[in-house]
Amino acid sequence: SFSTEFTNNGKFDPKILYDPISDRFILVFLNGYSSIESQIIVCFSSTNDPADPWNIYAFSGNPLNDTTWTDYPAIALSEGELFLTINLLRDGEPWQTGFAQTIIWQVDKQNGYDGDSVLNTMLWQDIKYDGKNIRNLNPIQGGSGPVGDNIYLLSNKNFTILSDSIFLVEVTGDQYNTGTQLNVTLGHSNLPYGAPPSGRQSIADSLATNDARILGGFIENGEIQYVSCSIDTTSGFAAIYHGFINDLDDVPIFTANILRDDSLDLGYPNIAYTGIHDCSRQSIITLDHTSPTRDPGISTILHGSDNTYSNLISLKEAEGPIDRNINPGDERWGDYSGIQRKYNDTGVVWMAGFYGRSDEVNYTWVTQVTSELETVLSAFIDTSSNVSVFGASDGSASVQVLGGIPPIGISWNDPDAQMNDTASDLPPGDYMVRVTDAANCVVYDTVTITEPTEVPSSPIPQRPVFPNPFVDAATVYFELEADAQVSITVYDSKGSLIKILYEGLAKQGANVFSFSTVPLRIGVYILKVISGKNELISEKIIKA
Numbered sequence: 317s318f319s320t321e322f323t324n325n326g327k328f329d330p331k332i333l334y335d336p337i338s339d340r341f342i343l344v345f346l347n348g349y350s351s352i353e354s355q356i357i358v359c360f361s362s363t364n365d366p367a368d369p370w371n372i373y374a375f376s377g378n379p380l381n382d383t384t385w386t387d388y389p390a391i392a393l394s395e396g397e398l399f400l401t402i403n404l405l406r407d408g409e410p411w412q413t414g415f416a417q418t419i420i421w422q423v424d425k426q427n428g429y430d431g432d433s434v435l436n437t438m439l440w441q442d443i444k445y446d447g448k449n450i451r452n453l454n455p456i457q458g459g460s461g462p463v464g465d466n467i468y469l470l471s472n473k474n475f476t477i478l479s480d481s482i483f484l485v486e487v488t489g490d491q492y493n494t495g496t497q498l499n500v501t502l503g504h505s506n507l508p509y510g511a512p513p514s515g516r517q518s519i520a521d522s523l524a525t526n527d528a529r530i531l532g533g534f535i536e537n538g539e540i541q542y543v544s545c546s547i548d549t550t551s552g553f554a555a556i557y558h559g560f561i562n563d564l565d566d567v568p569i570f571t572a573n574i575l576r577d578d579s580l581d582l583g584y585p586n587i588a589y590t591g592i593h594d595c596s597r598q599s600i601i602t603l604d605h606t607s608p609t610r611d612p613g614i615s616t617i618l619h620g621s622d623n624t625y626s627n628l629i630s631l632k633e634a635e636g637p638i639d640r641n642i643n644p645g646d647e648r649w650g651d652y653s654g655i656q657r658k659y660n661d662t663g664v665v666w667m668a669g670f671y672g673r674s675d676e677v678n679y680t681w682v683t684q685v686t687s688e689l690e691t692v693l694s695a696f697i698d699t700s701s702n703v704s705v706f707g708a709s710d711g712s713a714s715v716q717v718l719g720g721i722p723p724i725g726i727s728w729n730d731p732d733a734q735m736n737d738t739a740s741d742l743p744p745g746d747y748m749v750r751v752t753d754a755a756n757c758v759v760y761d762t763v764t765i766t767e768p769t770e771v772p773s774s775p776i777p778q779r780p781v782f783p784n785p786f787v788d789a790a791t792v793y794f795e796l797e798a799d800a801q802v803s804i805t806v807y808d809s810k811g812s813l814i815k816i817l818y819e820g821l822a823k824q825g826a827n828v829f830s831f832s833t834v835p836l837r838i839g840v841y842i843l844k845v846i847s848g849k850n851e852l853i854s855e856k857i858i859k860a
Contacts (some may be wrong), residue, residue: 318366324348327357329651336461336659339364340429342398344391351378351407354385356400356421360428360436361798371431375421379439384416388578388651392455393462397488398423399455404804406518412475417441417449420469420493420498438491445500450483452529459536461597461659465490468564474529478510478549482570484561503570505559512554514646515581515606517637523606523649525554525583532586532655534599539565541599541619545584548574554581555794556603567691570670575617577628580605583613586655588665590618595623595757600687602667603655604632610626611637614669614681621690621755622721633683634672636678651794663687693720695751695759704743711742711765714748720753743767767824781843785858792829792843792853798824800847804831806857807842814841822847831857 330345341361343448354377359370377386384404390409392399401420406414420440422564423760429436453469459472469485482503486689489496515523519746533542540561548555556575563569575582585603593599599619607613612632618626638647674703700713714737717724727750728739739747744767751759792804817831836859845853 331389331510332391333391335393335509337395338429341366344389344400346386346389348377351385352379354378356386371428373435375391384452387411390454394465394467397423399467401453401455414830416452418443418451418453429814440498443823445483445502453485455532455682456533456540457536459534459748462569468535469541470530470533474527477509480505480508482537484568493639495733503568505570505572507572508576509557512545512547515583515649516608517606518608519612519637519645520640521639523612524646534589536589537595538704541587543587543601545583548576554583556582556585580607583651584650586653588657590657592662593692595755596690597755600665602655602669612672614671616685618687632671635674636672638672638678639676663689691719693757693759694718695755695761697763700763702765706768709741709743711745712738713763714739715749717751718834719753720757723754725752780853781857783858786833787860788834789830789832791828793828794845794852795826796822796824802845802847804829807843811839
């Protein structure tokens with residue numbers, strides 16, 4: 317209602333997002349169905365209270381100044397910008413055949429929050445692969461919040477009978493970066509998708525699924541997850557295509573799962589990230605359901621980090637079928653399901669979907685859903701034992717693992733690459749344990765295994781220098797509390813330096829140093845062992 321001063325009655329396709337960085341809301345909707353009247357209305361809340369005033373802007377829905385108008389908006393946020401994609405349709409043609417191209421708007425969101433008179437924008441057009449325009453680009457936002465200046469966008473071959481092609485588009489930076497580019501990559505998934513059949517009802521009229529376009533997605537921890545309608549080739553029913561893209565910084569890998577039901581047609585999904593830690597892949601999908609025995613309602617399904625799924629959970633059952641006397645063609649079923657992560661409440665998501673009422677008209681049901689919380693994987697070495705005697709290999713270490721998603725994998729970096737909770741028969745050294753779970757979370761811990769100090773093969777001498785007196789050779793014995801630099805020197809009886817026998821590092825514990833006395837004349841000398849400022853030994857020795 318706050319836009320009535322510059323819009324007509326043809327307002328449609330509203331999209332709204334909460335910006336957790338700026339604590340504001342952004343609303344986008346369209347106005348007008350021709351190149352002459354088409355507008356894009358972009359609204360920025362002035363505070364975090366949507367009841368407060370909004371800053372409202374109108375973009376031309378015919379930005380190329382030709383005979384096209386704007387349809388089908390999709391929005392996402394980077395750290396500094398609003399990304400808005402729309403389809404341009406030719407005047408007087410249906411959306412299926414009148415498609416001209418998809419364009420991307422980059423909008424400085426701070427301009428909008430501040431209520432500036434002009435919004436700084438950038439427009440991308442003629443987005444093609446192999447000479448053909450890419451259709452229905454869906455921008456992909458960070459799952460736990462907007463991240464970075466770049467953004468990915470996804471599309472596919474939405475009208476195809478079966479295809480494995482996914483178009484991955486990246487806008488590499490913001491509009492102020494002169495190096496910002498738009499890159500297009502064609503990927504091939506391990507599973508094909510296909511244009512879905514109409515949804516069945518308890519009456520003759522079916523529900524339109526439109527096509528297999530990508531309807532929602534997010535990026536988190538280096539992985540994109542997205543959803544679209546598809547056909548279940550096993551049953552022929554409408555199903556959900558849940559796709560994944562990994563290795564985005566190298567050669568992207570495209571995989572997918574088909575979510576199906578033995579009796580239901582499933583349509584119009586959307587998806588949100590519900591994870592709480594750095595390697596979580598947990599997400600929740602909202603979708604519409606219908607069948608000849610179960611009229612159109614709303615359901616949800618939880619995807620775990622281990623790539624498993626919960627059972628389909630009903631959020632709102634229908635009170636009746638949809639029959640709005642549309643002739644010819646299917647009754648309308650979509651075109652969207654809404655979903656929004658609640659950023660300040662862990663695991664909570666708001667959803668909005670489509671259901672049938674008793675008056676046979678479609679209505680929107682809004683509900684809050686809380687996902688099951690995953691336990692973060694952690695591990696620590698809680699016990700260890702050192703080597704019992706010098707030269708042995710009987711040390712051990714044990715790791716305690718908490719949380720995570722089974723199965724848990726454990727690997728030690730010891731010579732035997734042990735894979736149990738306890739690594740045994742360890743020689744002295746530094747060891748690391750690597751613990752993984754089914755979500756590919758990885759944690760590490762380290763431990764040092766020590767050994768007793770080596771002692772001389774003969775008993776510890778009663779005197780530090782032996783034999784004494786000596787003839788051709790002598791040995792000095794000393795102990796250190798820690799590794800240290802030492803000097804071993806010989807002086808004559810008057811205190812004059814005769815010989816530096818050794819200067820260097822000595823180890824912790826017992827040290828034995830033997831030296832030749834042949835160069836010394838018969839007589840009395842002083843042998844000293846010094847470490848830093850400490851004189852460890854000052855012993856009178858006799859050359860016989």
